[in-house]
Amino acid sequence: xxxxxxxxxxxxxLALGLSTGAATxxxxxxxxxxxxxxxxxxxxxLVPNGKTIWTETSxxxxxxxxxxxxxxxxxxxxxPGDTFSIxxxxxxxxxxxxxxGKVAVRWDNHAGAELPAGVSATYILKTAGVSTTxxxxxxxxxxxxxxxxxxxxxxxxxxxxxxxxxxxxxDPAELAKLGNIVVDLDQVRTGKGFN
Amino acid sequence: xxxxxxxxxxxLIASAATATVLLGSIGxxxxxxxxxxxxxxxxxxTGKVAFAVGAPGSILAQEANATGxxxxxxxxxxxAATLLEKLEVAIPLQVDSxxxxxxxxxxxxxxxxxxxDTLFGAAxxxxxxVASAADCKVNPxxxxxxxxxxxxxxxxxxxxxxxxxxxxxxxxxxxxxxxDKAPGSGTYKNTATVTATPDKGTGTxxxxxxxxxxxxxxxxxxxxxxxxxxxxFETFRPGK
Numbered sequence: 001x002x003x004x005x006x007x008x009x010x011x012x013x014l015a016l017g018l019s020t021g022a023a024t025x026x027x028x029x030x031x032x033x034x035x036x037x038x039x040x041x042x043x044x045x046l047v048p049n050g051k052t053i054w055t056e057t058s059x060x061x062x063x064x065x066x067x068x069x070x071x072x073x074x075x076x077x078x079x080p081g082d083t084f085s086i087x088x089x090x091x092x093x094x095x096x097x098x099x100x101g102k103v104a105v106r107w108d109n110h111a112g113a114e115l116p117a118g119v120s121a122t123y124i125l126k127t128a129g130v131s132t133t134x135x136x137x138x139x140x141x142x143x144x145x146x147x148x149x150x151x152x153x154x155x156x157x158x159x160x161x162x163x164x165x166x167x168x169x170x171d172p173a174e175l176a177k178l179g180n181i182v183v184d185l186d187q188v189r190t191g192k193g194f195n
Numbered sequence: 196x197x198x199x200x201x202x203x204x205x206x207l208i209a210s211a212a213t214a215t216v217l218l219g220s221i222g223x224x225x226x227x228x229x230x231x232x233x234x235x236x237x238x239x240x241t242g243k244v245a246f247a248v249g250a251p252g253s254i255l256a257q258e259a260n261a262t263g264x265x266x267x268x269x270x271x272x273x274x275a276a277t278l279l280e281k282l283e284v285a286i287p288l289q290v291d292s293x294x295x296x297x298x299x300x301x302x303x304x305x306x307x308x309x310x311x312d313t314l315f316g317a318a319x320x321x322x323x324x325v326a327s328a329a330d331c332k333v334n335p336x337x338x339x340x341x342x343x344x345x346x347x348x349x350x351x352x353x354x355x356x357x358x359x360x361x362x363x364x365x366x367x368x369x370x371x372x373x374x375d376k377a378p379g380s381g382t383y384k385n386t387a388t389v390t391a392t393p394d395k396g397t398g399t400x401x402x403x404x405x406x407x408x409x410x411x412x413x414x415x416x417x418x419x420x421x422x423x424x425x426x427x428f429e430t431f432r433p434g435k
Contacts, residue, residue, distance in 0.1 A: 044229040052235050060433045061297050061357070077242030077359055079296035081432045088235045108234065116241075159239075167262050167298070167430055173240040180234045187229040 042096020046153070046185040048088065055085040057158075078176065080118065080165035086178070089154035092127075092185055094146065102188045103127060104142035105155050108180035118165030119176045123157045125183075134158060137178075145192040146185070155183060242295030245363055246302070246428045251289040251328035254363060262430050267423040270370075275314040275419035278372050286370040287331035290426060291363035292352040298430045299355035304348040304368065305425035314414050315422060318372040322424065324350070331369030338371075355433040370424065378414040 054073045058081065071084070078084070094101050105125045115121060115137070122134040123141070128151050130143045137157070157178065168174055247255035248266045258266055268288050278284040294300035309316035323337040324347070330337055340347070352364045
C-alpha cells in the first residue's frame with residue numbers, strides 16, 4: 001500500500017476502535033438488576049433581586065425631603081455635596097457535595113463608566129455573614145468560603161459629589177455613570193473543607 | 196545504545212489524535228468549575244445653576260459662568276435723557292435665578308454710586324424691590340420701606356429645598372430718579388446802577404437798569420457716564 005492509503009486505513013481503524021471500545025469492554029456483564037443510582041448535579045446560581053435601589057444619603061438634607069428616601073436616578077438632579085447609596089442584591093444558590101463558592105465584585109470601567117471630576121465612589125460587598133470594607137470603585141473585592149445553600153449577596157455603592165465641586169452652569173447635564181459593576185460567583189476547590 | 200525505531204506516518208497520526216482526545220477530555224474536566232455572574236449599571240445627572248440680570252424680558256439668557264461671578268446692570272445716557280426731559284425716570288431690572296437639586300441661590304445688590312457732576316447724581320434716587328416689572332413706574336412711584344431692613348438688598352429667590360424646576364425665578368428691581376428741576380436751570384437777574392455828575396450844573400444823575408436771562412441747563416445727557424448696579428450671587432446647601 002502507498003503511505004497515504006496506510007494512513008487512511010490506520011485512522012479508520014483507530015476511529016472504529018475508539019467508537020467501539022466501550023462495546024468491547026461490555027461483552028462481559030452481570031445481568032443482575034440493582035436499584036439505579038442517580039447522581040443529581042449540583043447547582044450554582046446568581047439571580048438579581050429586583051431593581052437597583054438609589055437612596056439619598058446627603059447628611060445636610062432634612063429627612064422631611066429626600067434624606068433616607070429612595071430616588072429615581074433617571075430624573076433626580078445631583079448637586080455638589082450630595083451623597084447616594086446605590087444597592088443591588090442577588091440571591092446566590094450553591095448546591096452539591098464538595099461545593100464551595102467565592103463571591104467577588106469588580107468594575108468593568110470599559111463599559112461606559114465615567115465619573116466626572118469631583119465625583120467618587122466606593123463599594124461594599126455583603127453576604128449574610130460577611131461585609132467587606134469600603135473599597136474604591138475598581139478595586140477587586142471578594143468574599144471566600146461562600147457556603148452551600150441560598151444566601152443574599154448585595155453590593156452597596158456609596159456615591160459622593162464633593163462639596164467643593166463646581167456648580168454646573170452650562171448644558172448638557174453632566175452624567176455620573178457607574179459603568180458595569182459585575183458580581184461573580186465562582187465554584188472553588190480550595191478553602192474551607194479542602195486540603 | 197539502541198537505535199530508535201522508525202515510526203510509520205500512519206501510527207504517528209493516530210497517536211497524535213489519541214493524545215489530543217485524551218488531553219481534551221482531561222482539560223474539560225479541569226476547566227469545569229462553575230461560574231455565574233451578574234452586573235448592574237446606573238447613572239445620574241447633575242443639576243444646573245443659572246443667573247442673569249437685564250432689562251425685563253421673558254427669560255433672560257444665562258450670563259453667569261461660575262458661582263461668585265458678579266454681574267452688572269448698566270445704564271447711562273438714554274436714561275439720563277429721559278430724566279432730563281421729564282425730570283423723572285423709572286428703570287426696571289429683571290434678575291433670573293435657577294438652582295436645581297439640593298441647592299438654593301441668593302444674591303446681593305450693590306446700588307449705584309453717582310458722581311456729583313452727573314444728572315443722576317443731582318437727582319434723588321432709590322433702588323426698590325418690586326413685585327413685577329409693571330410696578331416700576333413713575334406714577335405711582337415705588338418707594339423704599341420707611342425703615343429699610345439691613346438685608347433689604349439681599350434676596351434668596353431659590354431655597355435649598357430639592358427642586359427640579361427648569362424655569363428660572365424672576366425678580367424685579369426699580370431704580371427711580373427724580374429731579375426738582377433741571378440742574379443749572381433758572382433765571383439770572385442783575386441790576387446795574389450808574390451815578391454820574393453832569394458836566395454842567397451841580398448834583399448827580401443816577402440811573403439804573405435791569406437785565407435778566409433764562410439760563411438753560413448746563414447738564415447734557417450725552418455727557419452722562421455709565422452707571423452700574425452690581426449683583427453678586429452664590430449657591431448654598433441646606434442649613435447654610
